[in-house]
Amino acid sequence: MTQEFRLKDEGLIDRSKKISFKFNGKKYFGYEGDTLASALIANGVHLVGRSFKYHRPRGFYGVGVDDPYALVQLIRNNETIPNIKATEQELFEGLEAKSVNCWPNVNFDIGGINNFLRIFLPAGFYYKTFMWPKSFWYRIYEPFIRKAAGFGVVTHEHDKERYEHKYEYCDLLVTGSGPSGLASAYSAAKNGAKVILAEDKPRFGGSLLTSEVTIGNQTGKEWADKIVTELKEMPNVVVKNRAQVFGYYDHNMLVMSERISEHMPKTEKFMPKQKLWYIRAKEVVISSGSIERPIVFGNNDTPGILLSSAAKEYMKVYGVLVGKKPLIFTNNDSAYETAIEFKKNGINPIVLDSRKELNSDLITEAKNLGIDIKFEHVVVNANGYRKVKSADIAKISEDKTNLGKIENIACDCICVSGFWTPTIHLASQSGGKTKFNEDIDAFIPSQSKQNETTVGSANGIFNLNDTLKNSFEAGYELSKKITSKENKLSVPAVVEKKNSKHDKFWCVPLPKGKKYKRFLDFQNDVAVSDIELALREGYRSIEHVKRYTTLGMATDQGKTSNLNGLQLVSNIENKVVPEVGHTTFRPPYTPVSIGAIVGREVGKHSKPTRKSPMHSWHEKNNAVFVDAGLWLRPRYYKKGNETLFDASKREAENVRKNVGVCDVTTLGKIDVKGPDAAEFLNRVYTNAWLKLPVGKARYGVMLREDGIVMDDGTTTRVSENHYHMTTTTAQAANVLSHLEYYLQIVWPELNVNVVSTTEQWAGAAIAGPKSRDLLQKLFPETDCSNEGLPFMGFIETKLFGVYARIFRISFSGELAYEVNVESDNGNFMWEKIIELGEEFKIQPYGTEALSTLRIEMGHVAGSELDGRTTPFDSSLEGLLSKKKDFIGKRSLQKEAFISPDREKLVGVVPLDKKTSIPEGSYIVRDANAKLPNPKLGHVSASCWSVEYNNPFSLAIIKDGKNMIGQKLFALSPLKKKSIPVEIVSSHYVDPKGERVRS
Amino acid sequence: MLFIKCPYCGIRSQNEFAYGGDATVKRPELNKEISDKEWDDFVYNRKSPRGKHLEFWHHISGCRQWFKVHRDTATHEIFKTLKPHEEL
């Protein structure tokens, strides 16, 4: 396959490195340095896809980020990636891409029928049609739209690529490496500032790569190369290409996506595909340049029609001709550079200039080269379906309303230039104001809100001399503010061509009797007639017009369409553009991969994993783990073919019969110290704390100010002014913040300090009738008798020489102890317990058995204290002190909280003593009542009672205490179950609590 | 992401902090008889203004101190940060 449109030696591509690639299954060749777009154009391929709404043929309109519609599906290293811009995707060996939006294929597309039915698809079509009838939406409209629309297909596979995040701080972030960016970065860097220079393209230099200028004694490109080389060598400068600064957020934080490996066939090992940079910059220089504006005419979306600047860049950077019979349509001088470039490459362009004949450096040069120029002429309509074949052109009157005789001329491409639109997205995202500049018919940044300065053509300055002068100055002044240095560089002399004034003309009128579609927004298929319709239908605000017509939406964000849209609205409304205003620019400027946003926070890396010091023992002993917040806890220890049910039942039974040990390291632990610690606890907990003696533990409940139970746990007085508080695993962090809030803000007069000690202690709960015997073996020197260590007692002692704390507390309802040692000794403690416990038939037990034990004892936990229950609801009213005030007490007087039909904690047993009740089931009176069946409450936790060998659940139901003895139903529509049950006391086992005191 | 000056640690990124609500609300004194309305105003009723707002933040991944931030809720501009018992 020859590259018919490739020039012989122009361009910055490497012709010695041939690259093969596939597009829609067909094999082509390009060169290293090509984009997919330039390589396709070199091969004469201009049809890349179909448009979103009308499925019209789509080609290339731009050459990079400016292109609104050259979107393809990329297949790289066996992964399929949608929404890839062919003008940005660099070519690599073996690249494969496919058209999107076409079915069955790009040349024959069924949706293209929409194009002929387009009278039925005007603005607001989706709103009007698909809203009615409602039932049609899921069955008919949505599947149809999903199949016919969209910019590609997302894979259902897991993204195997790696993405990274980086946080960076700098003095000056420069967004774009055109002349203004290079000058600002260079001048600031030379003045000692820490600079990051970001360029979204692979090549640095921006417009200097394609313009015919001299800076000092070098060409623009030579100068750019020299500056970039020098910047790269400076230690205070980071220079990044393929890096798009896409968002400007609060407090001068900008986000940049760096494409590390997308230009390669696959990502190298240990390398990310993309890196997202979060950059906090003291100052930002926005040097994002400008994008050429289209002129609107009939069928101006036909493939082969593109921006004149793009045509020039295809020649000068990629050595590619976009056509061999070019027509150039302009309202300003810059398109003459394209015409001259064609001519230099042996192609004869025709220039249509909407202006009256005039002269300038460029026009004179074009005339001298013998280029055919037709002044006061416009393209009225483009002919051709899959590629432009000819143009209808006409003379236009001075007031731009009347067309002369229409003439048809053959052409294979139309290069359009409607002057330039500054890229003000970042400046506007920063919260800064914009203003309309009449000289250039476009918005430019005005008053800044954050520390940003816009330079060069992004600020509406289109000549190089002023650009360099201002940018050198900006770089110097901004760096001086930060570094206080005064190393000022002189601005190099510039030779450039002077431009004449552009024409404000932007839209060609329709000839009488013709109804050509004239497109404004190429990505979203929004035509002049759509905007006219929206306004006729009463939409006035530009934000509403945007949403109704989809103008400027989606990934393109109106890069080429915004201003022409505003021009049209202001013309119809008889306003000027600044009165209409522009829609809000929002990040991201260009699409960002979800993978890049997520970064490394995927799978196991999405949160930290906390492991107890005994984790490896659990692993070695077949523990099956469960996530408990960030912690991994053994759920059960599997023996042979046991199921979760078998194992947890065995473990719980062994606790009731012999002795078990459970890793309770994960419980939150907080040291509370200071002379006012007792007073503080007295305010934090609902019960009394002032008289707790040293060496004793007490169970406590704390409320939020709204009266809802926040957490519970035991707190032990270790010494006069030192308490050891425990919290539930889940609430540990919240409780600490809560305590700090009251100590620092509400009661700063209390002399108390709190600190988390969760990770300082390893904890083992030893529970069961034989636990005392085991404890005595573990601590032979210590008196572990009921008198020596009574219920709720605490002692400090040594475990075979290792400092240990023993708390006689119980969650399981059995005689139980909790032993704490410093974390580093956790494994030693655990192994000793297992070793010495062997004679008592000790077994480790996991969270499932732990739940079983606490449920059948009626101890509340997270599933009951769910952020909705008061102490009354959870049978904790016995812990409410009447004598003192505490956090949340005043709320308990609330009428709703003391209402008799409040839901309260009860026990539930199935009548058949066999069927387990799913957690979350409703409790109802009548299983067959008409829906909605009045709900009495819900089942919060279920277990298999090892004490009675039947299922048992806790539930929170209306008027709970008076319901005991009633026969009701537990309904689980989810599990399709209706179970007859009896309401019993929540204290199913050992209601008097004798075992813990035994 | 905001850039917040902790009065104890200096300027840090927002992800080190947790928001802690309206800082103009004062908890009623303990053991004081108050009306339902006063209590509800303390527990529930907040103004949520557009514009200047004095609020608590907690430097949870830093010094663990609570402090006040005077912030514009619409623009996120931070005018001042103060220790909990300093007044504007």
Ligand SMILES: [Zn+2]
């Ligand atoms: Zn701090």
